[in-house]
Amino acid sequence: MSKQLNLTLQVWRQNGPDEAGHFETYTAEGISEDMSFLEMLDTINEGLVQSGQTPIEFDHDCREGICGTCSLMINGQAHGQEKATTTCQLHMRKFNDGDTIVVEPFRARAFPVVRDLVVDRSSFDRIIEAGGYISVNTGAASDANLTPVPKEAADTSFDAAACIGCGACVAACPNSAAQLFTSAKLAHLNLIPQGQAQRFERTENMVETMESFFGSCTNHGECHEACPKDISLDFIAFMNRDYVKAKVKNRKLAGQT
Amino acid sequence: MATLDSKIPDGSIADKWENHKFSMKLVNPNNKRRFEIIVVGTGLAGASAAASLSELGYRVKVFTFHDSPRRAHSIAAQGGINAAKNYTNDGDSVHRLFYDTVKGGDYRSREANVHRLAEVSVNIIDQAAAQGVPFAREYGGLLDNRSFGGAQVSRTFYARGQTGQQLLLGAYQALAKQIAAGSVELHTRTELLDVVLKDGRACGIVTRDLVSGEVGSHSAHAVVLATGGYGNVYYLSTNAMASNVTAAWRAHRKGAFFANACYTQIHPTCIPASDEFQSKLTLMSESLRNDGRIWVPDTFDDSRSPNEVPEGERDYYLERKYPAFGNLVPRDVASRNAKTVVDQGKGVGTLKNGVYLDFADVIDRDGEDVVRAKYGNLFDMYENITGENPYKVPMRIYPAIHYTMGGVWVDYNLMTTIPGCYSIGEANFSDHGANRLGASALMQGLADGYFVLPYTIGDDLAGRLGEAVVPTDDPVFLEAEAAVNSQVDRFMSIGGTRSVDWFHRELGKIVWDYIGMERTKEGLEKALSEIPALEEEFWKDLRLLGSAATLNSSLEKAGRVADFFELAKLMARDALEREESCGGHFRAEHQTEEGEAQRDDENFAHVAAWEWTGADSVQTRHQEELIFENVALTQRSYK
Ligand SMILES: Cc1cc2nc3c(=O)[nH]c(=O)nc-3n(C[C@H](O)[C@H](O)[C@H](O)COP(=O)(O)OP(=O)(O)OC[C@H]3O[C@@H](n4cnc5c(N)ncnc54)[C@H](O)[C@@H]3O)c2cc1C
Numbered sequence: 001m002s003k004q005l006n007l008t009l010q011v012w013r014q015n016g017p018d019e020a021g022h023f024e025t026y027t028a029e030g031i032s033e034d035m036s037f038l039e040m041l042d043t044i045n046e047g048l049v050q051s052g053q054t055p056i057e058f059d060h061d062c063r064e065g066i067c068g069t070c071s072l073m074i075n076g077q078a079h080g081q082e083k084a085t086t087t088c089q090l091h092m093r094k095f096n097d098g099d100t101i102v103v104e105p106f107r108a109r110a111f112p113v114v115r116d117l118v119v120d121r122s123s124f125d126r127i128i129e130a131g132g133y134i135s136v137n138t139g140a141a142s143d144a145n146l147t148p149v150p151k152e153a154a155d156t157s158f159d160a161a162a163c164i165g166c167g168a169c170v171a172a173c174p175n176s177a178a179q180l181f182t183s184a185k186l187a188h189l190n191l192i193p194q195g196q197a198q199r200f201e202r203t204e205n206m207v208e209t210m211e212s213f214f215g216s217c218t219n220h221g222e223c224h225e226a227c228p229k230d231i232s233l234d235f236i237a238f239m240n241r242d243y244v245k246a247k248v249k250n251r252k253l254a255g256q257t
Numbered sequence: 258m259a260t261l262d263s264k265i266p267d268g269s270i271a272d273k274w275e276n277h278k279f280s281m282k283l284v285n286p287n288n289k290r291r292f293e294i295i296v297v298g299t300g301l302a303g304a305s306a307a308a309s310l311s312e313l314g315y316r317v318k319v320f321t322f323h324d325s326p327r328r329a330h331s332i333a334a335q336g337g338i339n340a341a342k343n344y345t346n347d348g349d350s351v352h353r354l355f356y357d358t359v360k361g362g363d364y365r366s367r368e369a370n371v372h373r374l375a376e377v378s379v380n381i382i383d384q385a386a387a388q389g390v391p392f393a394r395e396y397g398g399l400l401d402n403r404s405f406g407g408a409q410v411s412r413t414f415y416a417r418g419q420t421g422q423q424l425l426l427g428a429y430q431a432l433a434k435q436i437a438a439g440s441v442e443l444h445t446r447t448e449l450l451d452v453v454l455k456d457g458r459a460c461g462i463v464t465r466d467l468v469s470g471e472v473g474s475h476s477a478h479a480v481v482l483a484t485g486g487y488g489n490v491y492y493l494s495t496n497a498m499a500s501n502v503t504a505a506w507r508a509h510r511k512g513a514f515f516a517n518a519c520y521t522q523i524h525p526t527c528i529p530a531s532d533e534f535q536s537k538l539t540l541m542s543e544s545l546r547n548d549g550r551i552w553v554p555d556t557f558d559d560s561r562s563p564n565e566v567p568e569g570e571r572d573y574y575l576e577r578k579y580p581a582f583g584n585l586v587p588r589d590v591a592s593r594n595a596k597t598v599v600d601q602g603k604g605v606g607t608l609k610n611g612v613y614l615d616f617a618d619v620i621d622r623d624g625e626d627v628v629r630a631k632y633g634n635l636f637d638m639y640e641n642i643t644g645e646n647p648y649k650v651p652m653r654i655y656p657a658i659h660y661t662m663g664g665v666w667v668d669y670n671l672m673t674t675i676p677g678c679y680s681i682g683e684a685n686f687s688d689h690g691a692n693r694l695g696a697s698a699l700m701q702g703l704a705d706g707y708f709v710l711p712y713t714i715g716d717d718l719a720g721r722l723g724e725a726v727v728p729t730d731d732p733v734f735l736e737a738e739a740a741v742n743s744q745v746d747r748f749m750s751i752g753g754t755r756s757v758d759w760f761h762r763e764l765g766k767i768v769w770d771y772i773g774m775e776r777t778k779e780g781l782e783k784a785l786s787e788i789p790a791l792e793e794e795f796w797k798d799l800r801l802l803g804s805a806a807t808l809n810s811s812l813e814k815a816g817r818v819a820d821f822f823e824l825a826k827l828m829a830r831d832a833l834e835r836e837e838s839c840g841g842h843f844r845a846e847h848q849t850e851e852g853e854a855q856r857d858d859e860n861f862a863h864v865a866a867w868e869w870t871g872a873d874s875v876q877t878r879h880q881e882e883l884i885f886e887n888v889a890l891t892q893r894s895y896k
Pocket residue numbers: 297298299300301302303320321322323326328329330331332333334335336337338420421447448449450483484485486495496497500501503504540659660681682683684695696697698699700702
């Protein structure tokens with residue numbers, strides 16, 4: 001029989017984007033240590049339904065740490081205290097019997113609360129739409145092996161591409177900046193040969209769209225600490241360099257760059 | 258009554274698609290913008306279709322209940338994607354991929370579709386690589402391949418253990434490009450709740466805005482359903498929590514035949530359930546079977562830790578029974594064998610509900626670093642969930658439902674039996690027959706979306722130039738909206754005592770017990786009496802709280818579970834009528850002496866497509882005969 005925990009939860013409840021929110025206290029008894037954090041919330045919700053209270057809304061889908069849908073500030077930390085772990089992959093064995101756990105939504109101006117713990121992260125999609133792609137229409141590609149990609153570049157590009165778009169970096173940042181997310185997408189595409197044609201246009205557009213939604217980066221590094229995919233801060237430096245180059249190159253002074 | 262015309266083109270198998278492409282009508286580039294197309298779903302199938310259609314010039318509206326297109330369940334695919342590139346020079350070809358897929362599907366798929374799939378598979382890799390999908394590469398910078406899921410050639414392209422994620426990001430980014438260009442209109446957190454027909458043809462959809470609760474309509478010249486599979490009818494599955502059958506089912510209720518509902522796939526390598534509260538099962542990629550060895554202790558109820566069981570007291574049952582394929586036998590074979598040993602009482606773990614997948618040999622041979630490079634993220638995931646370190650102790654695995662081969666019936670053009678309504682990706686029944694090979698779902702979803710639908714949809718639209726879309730204040734839309742609203746009201750007013758999750762879990766148990774890995778006439782008949790009884794309870798005793806005018810995920814689930822009830826009954830009926838075993842459908846009454854699936858080609862080499870005949874009557878079963886001209890039907894043998 002696995003260990004059981006008795007917990008107290010303080011959960012943020014908010015009816016809608018324009019309504020005031022507040023904390024509610026719930027007790028969770030007999031929580032198995034094998035449960036994930038979200039299964040623990042499921043259990044609380046089951047109890048709420050039994051006692052006639054509206055269940056807590058929270059975002060989740062794959063519960064495998066890959067879709068980027070789950071969120072939550074757990075005791076003030078995005079995705080909880082475990083390094084490189086999403087909330088859905090956080091297991092109750094990491095908590096102690098008798099703990100009080102504070103659960104809040106990701107907070108940022110660009111992530112308005114939809115309801116309870118659910119927030120709207122569509123500003124991330126706007127950043128991608130600003131240039132987070134390689135323009136190759138279906139059918140226009142040549143044989144894949146005509147473009148060798150040095151393994152190192154491919155691997156680093158992959159490290160960046162592993163970003164799941166969860167927004168923890170923004171939620172953890174004192175300035176609500178989205179540098180880590182944006183730089184991850186930029187590095188994924190800017191590091192490989194296929195991404196070169198649009199490199200500087202992409203960089204300028206994505207960075208400027210990011211700035212229209214999010215705060216500015218003052219190098220706290222909290223984003224990396226919170227990131228469930230361990231996205232490296234180096235990508236931010238890379239983005240900054242490319243942005244400066246873009247500012248020069250995009251002046252379209254042919255031959256002068 | 259609609260009839261089943263599969264519209265398979267003439268010609269030899271290798272020429273059919275080429276001939277068809279030439280004979281289909283084209284829509285002039287300037288006229289494409291006069292057509293509106295609705296795509297529901299932004300997984301691999303939906304995102305690739307929406308992007309490609311809009312690149313061609315069609316005006317596209319795309320819908321997803323997720324908060325972003327990138328969240329679709331496709332994101333979770335781990336292992337890889339097949340393509341007949343033959344980059345490894347090991348004898349692969351379009352014909353071999355075709356042959357393997359037909360055979361792997363246990364001869365229950367349409368030859369013509371499968372051949373087309375194999376043909377376009379090579380274009381998918383080119384497209385994805387050009388989009389920047391970071392496939393694994395060799396030191397020379399060229400693409401790496403591995404053998405996967407029982408294939409004897411290395412034709413699987415992969416991106417670490419995150420192939421689905423990377424391919425979906427590629428398709429999502431192509432979609433984002435088109436959204437930015439203003440040619441795709443994106444609707445997130447919006448759920449399709451009905452397909453609307455006018456004069457027998459699809460003219461649009463009814464949706465509910467999941468944030469405001471508002472019900473509204475959208476019209477178009479064609480509707481594409483790319484809404485994924487129905488594995489969550491089992492409650493516990495490897496699917497994402499929100500995956501469901503609603504879009505397909507509501508189309509079914511409006512006239513789309515539903516095919517081969519009983520063909521569901523159990524994946525052999527998932528982490529066994531740990532307790533009652535388990536909300537989903539986690540897949541450990543099949544690629545692990547390339548290097549891991551599956552075994553159970555020889556003795557019953559062995560309580561020793563795995564490392565204490567000496568080599569001589571282990572039963573590597575797959576290697577023993579299938580020396581040629583060993584641990585790489587197809588999924589259904591691997592799964593059933595696991596069930597057999599666990600049912601015999603040789604299961605491992607506290608709940609005795611798993612078998613070992615052991616990496617000791619490969620770690621000895623290649624070292625931990627090599628193993629970490631290949632499977633690091635999977636091993637981490639395993640340790641995170643179970644608290645056990647798979648570098649030191651063998652993993653415990655057990656089969657779980659993973660994929661559904663059945664789905665909306667479509668013809669060769671991917672059109673359903675509702676004219677103007679198409680279905681692509683896992684939502685349709687098309688290419689995998691009774692069993693899907695590993696790394697073939699990603700291939701099919703992207704084939705449909707990038708390279709098939711964009712051609713075939715034009716053939717139908719070309720003749721409709723100048724036809725206006727049906728306005729959304731037409732009575733057909735208003736009636737459909739009223740029906741959706743009244744279902745919402747009905748749910749909210751039941752006022753019973755049990756949560757929607759409770760009903761879902763109970764339904765799942767019935768479906769798993771009787772329509773799971775092994776089916777019997779008796780069990781299926783039981784299912785057909787237990788499911789309706791539970792369903793009646795559901796409609797009487799469901800408790801939904803909160804409001805229908807805000808985000809309310811319990812309300813969303815209620816609609817989905819209501820549809821799962823109806824689907825589960827169809828699955829049981831379909832399984833009952835199919836008096837044979839094939840692929841994922843194993844009827845205990847029909848097995849060979851060796852315990853393998855025993856097909857009945859004489860009577861069952863057909864697709865069963867069911868026609869909705871009203872809520873109070875049983876669907877009508879139609880048959881599409883399958884004709885095999887290029888692959889000889891044999892008993893599968895993996896000895
Ligand atoms: C854990 C796991 C691993 C896998 N690994 C592999 C692998 O390695 N190789 C492989 O080939 N296959 C694999 N598969 C299978 C493969 O991932 C899926 O079959 C495939 O991705 C399905 O893609 P799709 O586009 O058809 O549907 P999905 O990706 O499921 O997308 C469905 C879309 O439809 C939307 N939707 C659904 N219903 C509605 C509605 N009513 N209203 C609005 N929107 C709706 C959803 O929001 C979503 O956008 C795996 C599956 C799982 C579960």
